[in-house]
Amino acid sequence: MEDIQIIDLFLERNETAIHEASKKYTHFCFGIAWNILSNKEDSEECVNDTWFATWKCIPPKKPAVLPSFLGKITRGFAIDCLRKKYAAKRMDKHMEDIAGELENLDGTLSYTLDEYMEEKELIQIINKFLQGLSETDRDIFIRRYWYMDSIKDIAKRHGISLSGAKSKLFRCRNKLQNKIEDEAAGERRIV
Secondary structure, eight states, X not given: OOHHHHHHHHHTTXXXXXXXXXXXXXHHHHHHHHHHHOOHHHHHHXXXXXXXXXXXXXXXXXXXXXXXXXXXXXXXXXXXXXXXXXXXXXXXXXXXXXXXXXXXXXXXXXXXXXXXXXXXXXHHHHHHXXXXXXXXXXXXXXXXXXXXXXXXXXXXXXXXXXXXXXXXXXXXXXXXHHHHHHHHHHHHHHO
């Protein structure tokens, strides 16, 4: 079934929508949750929660791209589950690596958001940044920081070495940080 038909079923409040979305996107959503949680039961729970949340969100929302919409919901549930699970514990190595990679960028984002930019402006900057990357670099960046794929999986996907994947991610993070800082400096000059 096509995505637009599934969305129409949700808009009509037809329960078949959940079945069709589940049939088509369970594997996709499970992959997102698994990359964050590395736990079958927790990942399955996040996917099940995705169907209920989607039922509650459509309508009033009408997603333009159904897999992105579902992926965002699943990702949110998985991150919430991870936070609860590791509130008093240490994170697993994979998530610890991602958190470490984003540490400097997080400081820039927090400062920039607090001081100079609205969230919508930041989203526009990030979207513009992603559009300016090569297709490969964009996929590598999104696979790591949206889907939270391991560097090993990313390197395999693009036929590059682990150090090559790490290097591309490092350069992309630096480019994004510089872009955000440049935009913030422009905002400071205006204010």
